[in-house]
Amino acid sequence: MTTLTLSHDEGLLAPSLRRIADEMDRAFDRLLAEPADGRARLYQAMRHAAIGGGKRLRPLLVIAAAELFGVPRPRAFIAGLAVECIHVHSLIHDDLPCMDDDDLRRGKATVHRAFDEATAVLAGDSLHALAFELLADRGLHPDPAVRVELAVSLARSAGASGMAGGQMLDLLPEPSIGDFEAIARLQRLKTGALIGWCLDAGAALGEASEEARRSLRGYARCIGLAFQIADDLLDVEGCEKTAGKRLRKDDAAGKPTFVSLLGAPAARAQAQLLSTQAIDHLADFGARAELLRAVARFTVDRDR
Secondary structure, eight states: OOOOOSSOOOOHHHHHHHHHHHHHHHHHHTOOOSOOOOOOOOOHHHHHHHOOOSHHHHHHHHHHHHTTOOHHHHHHHHHHHHHHHHHHHHHHHHHHHHTOSEEEETEEOOHHHOHHHHHHHHHHHHHHHHHOOOOTTTTTOOOOOHHHHHHHHHHHHHTTTTHHHHHHHHHSOOGGGGHHHHHHHHHHIIIIIHHHHOOOOOOOHTTTHHHHHHHHHHHHHHHHHHHHHHHHHHHHHHHHHHSSSSSSSSHHHHHHHHHHHHHHHHHHHHHHHHHHHHTTTTTTGGGGGHHHHHHHHHHHHHHO
């Protein structure tokens, strides 16, 4: 079970994070039961990546947004599980030698280190496929049009117009991403697109009004950027043991970040401003959005 240090909202956010982490682990344990044949190693690799560790913020965002519109938790959980599959897939592939070449993830060996590169690629591919299998499940929503909307929007958020496109920009030579706006665009794709999907998915499941969806998209844009700025700060100031991954790699590689461009104090102030702006987007939801407000504050206060 994941333990996080929270400086705010202990009574609201900490239990929610523990609950979603436990639910995710149980679901992956069930979905990824090892077969008694030659695929066992593939399933072992998928389990290694998907079970245990991680903040599970993306599925929590789906559920918190869905709760605003009275969506039954089991439906929202399926969508949350789908986006977590995509997220874990991206971590497996990002850690490969051809990408970031990392040895540690969530406090344990990366998949290509614990197994091998070919198995890691297949494990990531399989989790990617599982996400869309989940979104096609009737248990997600009785209306097939809603299920199709969520599948199409997740594909866009994960593909070349979203997360994968952002990763491509991140692989380009540093001069091409050397100013604030360029880095912000990169992170809106690489990190923000999937976070945006989480909020929109909750609203879509609840068949929310366009006005409500606009408010949640504004919230998502702000916390997505704040999340990345906080990540950049952690990379410079954090503890590797607590973070569960290698830190200070951007600085070692000479890669421009929000911290290198703005300096740590200004970057921290920008993240706090974005968190406040995210909360402002929730004004019309009243007390129902307290969990989302807590997430916005946690985004910049976290230690991992």
